[in-house]
Amino acid sequence: MAIKLKNNHKTGWIITICLLLICSAVMCFGYSAFATEMEKSLDGTELDPEVMEDIVKPLVAGNYILYNEISGDSDRSFIQEAYDDTDQFYLARKYMDSAVYGWDGKLKQGNVSESVQKNLMQDQTEYALRVRFTYGENAVLNDVQVDGTAVDNQMQYNLENYLLDQVENNEDLTEIAVPEQAVITYGMTQKQLDGYLASVDDMGTYLNTMKLADNGIYRMFQLLLFGVAILLGLWIPCCKAWGIGTEKYFRVPFEVVLLVIAGIAAVNRSCVSVVWRTLNGSMASAINVGLNVSKGSAQGYIICMGLNVLMWLLVYGAAFWSTVCLRAIFTMKKQYFRERTLIGKVRGKTIREVGKQVLDVLKKIYNGLLHVDLQKKTNRTILKVVILNGIIFLIVSFLWDYGFLAICLYSVLLFFFLRHYFGDVRKQYDRLLASTNELALGNLEVGLDEDYGIFDPVAEELRKIQVGFKKAVEEEVKSERMKTELITNVSHDLKTPLTAIITYTDLLKEETNRENQKEYIEVLERKSLRLKALIEDLFEISKATSKNVTMNFMKVDIVGLLKQVGLEYDSKREEANLEFKWKLPEGKVILWLDSQKTYRIFENLIVNITKYALENTRVYIEMDVIGDQVRIVMKNVSASELNFDTEEITDRFVRGDVSRKTEGSGLGLAIAKSFTELQGGTLRILTDADLFKVEIVFPCMKEGTDGRTEQNESDK
Known part of the structure; x- marks a missing residue:
């Protein structure tokens, strides 16, 4: 409904402008009649x-x-x-x-x-x-x-x-x-x-202009078309569907409308002069000279007539606007005097109250100039300034011999206004510059909430930079902390099996009992394998994070692959006394993946569950095909309190078991996340009280292709 009203309003304005253009064109077509009447003078x-x-x-x-x-x-x-x-x-x-x-x-x-x-x-x-x-x-x-x-x-x-x-x-x-x-x-x-x-x-031009202004045909055309513009101003607002006449610029005070009408009368002589110069060809010749073409060229005449149409459009438009404004006298009656006249508004008020209102209006205008949004088009602001300046010069033109003094006074006032205006702009600039310098010195807590006027858009961008710097610093601090923890954890995890290997090697050298030797060798083998697995995980995560991993994509039935991993780790599930609840699609779900890396993802997640899930609880593994994505969710109840940051748990060497009672490198979830992202998917960790939840999303294959999705192609 709102769109329809808006379109009707736009249509109404198009029709109005077209009608006023027709009036302007008719006036210009009448020039031939004026020329005939003024032939001897021409x-x-x-x-x-x-x-x-x-x-x-x-x-x-x-x-x-x-x-x-x-x-x-x-x-x-x-x-x-x-x-x-x-x-x-x-x-x-x-x-x-x-x-x-x-x-x-x-x-x-x-x-x-x-x-x-x-x-x-x-x-x-x-x-x-x-x-x-x-x-x-x-x-x-x-x-x-x-x-x-x-x-x-x-x-x-x-x-x-x-x-x-x-x-x-x-x-x-x-x-x-x-x-x-x-x-x-x-x-x-x-x-x-x-x-x-x-x-x-x-x-000669002045005298002929006077003669043209008194010419009967000219006056008839002028009065007739002014009458048409006035009639349009009375009729068009009656078309309620168009909604013309309700706009803010038709609700100006009565005194301003009278000033505009006086302005129309004042510029009438200038319009007659333009018409005369058009009739005798001097205006077209001057335009041709400006265009650097021959004086008899048609270009000057075409531009001259276009300027004449525009001139009359502005004149008749002003008459139309004045009529629409004054039309409210008949619709509002007594209320018009109270609401639409400056005298009515100040009636009963003291000089101080009136002065305060005038100052408030001037302050509002001045504040608007101080807060011009340079990111948007400033045409409206420029137009307001030009109109205000035009009104001032129109008033000055009525002062006749005192016009020079008025211009001098206006120039002095304009000087002080501009000096004060640019002084305030300079203060805004200095405040912004001071805040910028603080940021440059590294003070990221500097306040950027002051009023920066026309520089507010720049201040807003600085606030974004400030937030970005803060985030970058926090990330850097976090990275440094993670590096410290990485060194500590790697040292601990490498030192533990290495110390055991050294200790049992020394014991083996001195031990003569065959049974004890056999036991020591088993411990050495177990610790060596532990050390080997840890080093392999380190190399694996290093290559994954540096994107230096060779991916072998192929068509993979992800349902069958997940079932296979579950069966292979069934013994660990039984040792942990866990009950797995599977909810998988009946048929195959074929994705374009690296089967080995995907297997490693599922393996790490299931191993993680068997290590940290509460005994004698259920584990839920679900898979759904939603649109062009496959979503896999694994949920279990944690045996330990989940007091870690879910964003950091997938980082290198971060473990939910902060006491490190269980064996593990802390790289399992980090490897799973890296391999998932290398295949165009996402991995998220979610917690709710003691509920631990992993959510993996892979893109589906597109029909009519060999299985490569847009994400996979970009990865390759």
Whole structure:
């Protein structure tokens, strides 16, 4: 059921994103309609009046600059202080022809040829824009005339009035030498005008962006698709099966939602600018330049349209998110104010309580940054930081002229925050480094339970290393103890028969009685055989533990082999007064084993039982085939208290009879375990009070093979 709900939720989100993508694509498809509406602006055949005003405005300052270049009456710095447009005029001068004539029509100043002079002065001009200022006596501006192929009669009239107003606003600048009895003329061909507009692209782009934003078709598309996104925000949460709208990120405070809505309104102008740059091709050209391909390549256009779709997807997604958040106003009603607004949450609380809550939230965020799990993907944490940073800059953008001060304050606070943050990280690192140094010095008891923050995963690995070192040290200590016991036991077990042999040899030398000699020889033979068996066992276990044993695998009936060992040691069983209870499979159980080594395993175990089992008790020997394994269990009641470690009893020279009252090398169980493992099996010793239990598991043969199991093949 949970999986089904999860799948429905995922399906709902896929459908939602697809619908928002369709809205974004429809907006982009509408670009062709915008282009048709803005066609004159795109091909440059229509100039905006405001653009023309920005072009001719610096010419007023240009009149004084040109006239003073002739007269030299005023220093250039005075003119620059009086007019803000001097730099703009020097830029425009590069894209125009200009000349100063006297009333007699003679050229006083200009950088033009005779043909250009004629074109500047004749009634019918070929210039796209021509402006003529006529100054009379006492620096009185008698006339301003604007004409050209790029301006109609209405624009000419508007520009002439605009220039007259600009001249009147600067009549009080008496410290500057003013033109008199002069005609100053400016002309810009269509090529020069296009070049000038391209050099001040921001001006044209800004004005055309404003025009596009006010365009009726653009506004219709924008409002219609915003309405669709809002309707989706109202409808989709109604589909309960999808479960959209219940997530945590749809339960943010009302004030945050308003901030996001304000942000959508704030970025709208940027979106219009992107659309305009897409329509005039400047954005695609810039992308092609970045990709180092030709400006007319289709790659730039494809990427440009993809970025436009993504931009509108984010805008409509924000509108959808805001609608889903605000939808709760109608479902929660009065409860919404108390639970979903910051004002409602702080209502009735003191400033101290509110401040404490804010500090708790900030501490929680800060603590989260200190405990970032670097083993996992940190995309979510990075996204949270980026969103928080974006919100801060969005707030700063609303401060207008105070934005610079806000940025400075934010930078200072960010500096202290980062200094404190990295200081805490450094403390975590120092604590971890100190613990690591203690480990390096051999102090395996050093505590690693402190809070290491972002270094916790490293501390966890160090804890594993610490546990591993402790285990290794314990194993080493155990190994050293076992070596000591081995030397002691080997010395004892070799010394006992050897001492007897030496003693009886000396007695035999001096003994003359035939009966006593015969008795001494029997003792010598028995002790020699005992010494031989002990040495053979030593060699056997040495080869087994070093894996230097030649294994002769063959098909073995393990049921028959176990019965054979039991029959051969039947006399020892009777001497120990033990009753064997057998529970074996009826038929044969064929395994791929070394028959000699397997025989030795069973022999050692049965001999061990006859030595250490309590007299007049039962011994249970069972065999089961479980899946692809054969399990053999031998159980008996011990005559002595079972106070040994079951993990150590199968080690070399470890005996359950610690008093060593019985004969034995202490190698029987060790040999049995080694031979079992060499054949791919396992041997375990288990005890329960006085119950001694041995469990052996061998892998079965697989059908359709010659008997070799995967385990056996690896052993070979």
